[in-house]
Amino acid sequence: MEEPPVGEAAPAPGGRPRQRWRARRWHGMLLVLAGVLGGCAGVVLSLADDRAAEAPAAAAAPAPRQVLVAGLAFDGTPEPPPTPTPTPTPPPARLRTAEGVRLWSDGDSTSYFMTVALFAEWSALGGLPVRGADYKISSGLMRPDFFDWPAYLAAEMARYDPDVVVFMVGANDANQVRSAEEYGARVGAVMDLLYRPGRTVVWMGQPNMGRADLAASVPRLNAIFAAEAGARPWVLYLDTWALTSAADGSYAPALPDETGALQVIRVSDGVHFTPAGGRRLALAVIAALFEPGR
Numbered sequence: 001m002e003e004p005p006v007g008e009a010a011p012a013p014g015g016r017p018r019q020r021w022r023a024r025r026w027h028g029m030l031l032v033l034a035g036v037l038g039g040c041a042g043v044v045l046s047l048a049d050d051r052a053a054e055a056p057a058a059a060a061a062p063a064p065r066q067v068l069v070a071g072l073a074f075d076g077t078p079e080p081p082p083t084p085t086p087t088p089t090p091p092p093a094r095l096r097t098a099e100g101v102r103l104w105s106d107g108d109s110t111s112y113f114m115t116v117a118l119f120a121e122w123s124a125l126g127g128l129p130v131r132g133a134d135y136k137i138s139s140g141l142m143r144p145d146f147f148d149w150p151a152y153l154a155a156e157m158a159r160y161d162p163d164v165v166v167f168m169v170g171a172n173d174a175n176q177v178r179s180a181e182e183y184g185a186r187v188g189a190v191m192d193l194l195y196r197p198g199r200t201v202v203w204m205g206q207p208n209m210g211r212a213d214l215a216a217s218v219p220r221l222n223a224i225f226a227a228e229a230g231a232r233p234w235v236l237y238l239d240t241w242a243l244t245s246a247a248d249g250s251y252a253p254a255l256p257d258e259t260g261a262l263q264v265i266r267v268s269d270g271v272h273f274t275p276a277g278g279r280r281l282a283l284a285v286i287a288a289l290f291e292p293g294r
Contacts (some may be wrong), residue, residue, distance in 0.1 A: 095164075095200075095289050098127035104160055105129075107168030109137045110271065111204065113278025114285070118166065121282055130160040140172035141186045150193055157194065165194050166285055168204035170225070171271060174217040180224055188228045191235050201235045202285055203228075207244035208251045210270020215251065236288055243284055244277070258283065 095101060103122050105115040112135040119129040139147040149169065157165075167190075177183045194201045205222045209215040222241055229237035244265065246252040254264045257276065265277030273281070 098122055098125035098286075101127045101164060102160065102162045103127055103129050103164045103166070104131070104156065104162035105166035106134055106136070106156070107166075107204070108139050108170075108172055109135050110171050110207070110273060111135055111168035113273045113275050114168065114204070114281040115166070115278075117275065117279035117282035118285055121279075121286060125286075130162050138172055140169050140176075141183070141190065142173045142176045150190055153190065153193055157196070161196075163198065164200050164202065164289060166202045166204065167194070170206040170218070170221045171209075171214065174206070174214055174221050177217075177221065180220065183221070184224045184228055187224055188231070191228055191232050195232070195234050199234060200289065201232075202288060203235055203237050204281070204285075205238060205240045207240045207273075210251045210253065210266060214271065238284060238288055240281060240284070243280065255280070 101122075103119070105111070105118050107115070112133065115133040115135070119133055122129055136147050136149075136152075139149065141149055144150070153167075173183070191201060191203065203225055205225050206214075206218045209218055219241070222239070226237045226239075229235040244252060244255070246255075251270065253266045253270075254262050257263045257280065263276035263280070264274055265280055266272065267274055
């Protein structure tokens with residue numbers, strides 16, 4: 001017969017000694033097991049705390065370094081490619097000689113005697129007018145339904161391929177222009193149409209006018225011509241207003257020629273030119289085309 005553990009009272013007579021003793025025994029074993037498990041947990045937690053204390057603090061870790069990569073902005077956004085600098089269109093060289101240079105000239109009716117004289121003077125210098133003198137009466141850039149200068153000019157350039165183009169319109173447009181911006185776009189489009197490498201375009205301004213309505217409206221057109229030509233290196237703007245004005249700036253029906261002889265340069269309508277007036281314009285074109293000091 002098994003003895004009860006030391007220090008433990010013997011079971012009371014008449015009870016159930018074996019069952020009570022076994023229950024107490026299991027109870028004691030569970031208490032011992034719980035103590036062992038608790039001790040192990042304490043050791044594990046202690047070791048974890050020790051390792052955490054030995055490891056460097058995460059907060060003390062250095063901040064990530066900023067790395068700049070060529071072609072990227074500081075925030076990593078790709079930089080846009082640099083805008084290429086456009087190659088400027090070089091202006092055509094001023095002429096040293098007219099020899100063999102192909103010349104084309106046309107315009108409205110104010111241009112006719114200029115073209116006649118220009119072709120004669122150009123031929124005398126050894127140049128090559130590409131066709132006979134002509135003009136388109138009552139034409140301008142405002143009424144392509146009446147005469148389509150852009151289409152005509154494109155065909156003429158393709159046919160003759162001149163080295164120098166002289167063009168004169170505006171008298172028939174002056175009182176029709178309502179928007180300087182819109183008219184400037186028309187003028188600029190024609191200047192662009194006439195461009196080809198090596199070609200010089202001479203855009204003739206409108207002269208001083210003996211008609212009050214045109215005297216008031218033409219300067220606005222001349223300012224547009226000058227501005228559009230100034231944006232295009234291949235275009236020379238020729239100011240005919242000053243060329244046809246008296247010393248005080250007023251309209252002049254007669255002016256001295258290159259020899260000092262007084263010449264009637266305008267007809268009675270105060271708009272069109274005489275042959276002497278046309279020659280005055282032609283000589284100014286030639287002077288503008290050649291290098292200074294020739």
